[in-house]
Amino acid sequence: MENNKPHITSYRLLATILVILLVLTFFSVFITSIHLGPLTVAAALLVASVKVSLVLIYFMHLKYESLFLKLMVSGVFLVFALVIIITFIDYLLR
Numbered sequence: 001m002e003n004n005k006p007h008i009t010s011y012r013l014l015a016t017i018l019v020i021l022l023v024l025t026f027f028s029v030f031i032t033s034i035h036l037g038p039l040t041v042a043a044a045l046l047v048a049s050v051k052v053s054l055v056l057i058y059f060m061h062l063k064y065e066s067l068f069l070k071l072m073v074s075g076v077f078l079v080f081a082l083v084i085i086i087t088f089i090d091y092l093l094r
Helices: 011-033 039-059 067-092
Strands: none
Touching: 011 039, 039 067
């Protein structure tokens, strides 16, 4: 952590985030049940990315970490996004 002060996240906020995650989970299941063609996987990955961001920020307390650690995590997600994009490009050009 950036400083040694304890941070306390309220149960109400955590419960709200949990409800949002559950709604997004049901939404991602709903997305896969309708036919969007090649956009189905992209839409499901987008919803999954939002869910991962919420878990990292609130449940793993990334919100309270130093800027360096936030940049490192962002860099990992950037590399992951590039790998996914390259995979989709390869799949579309076959």
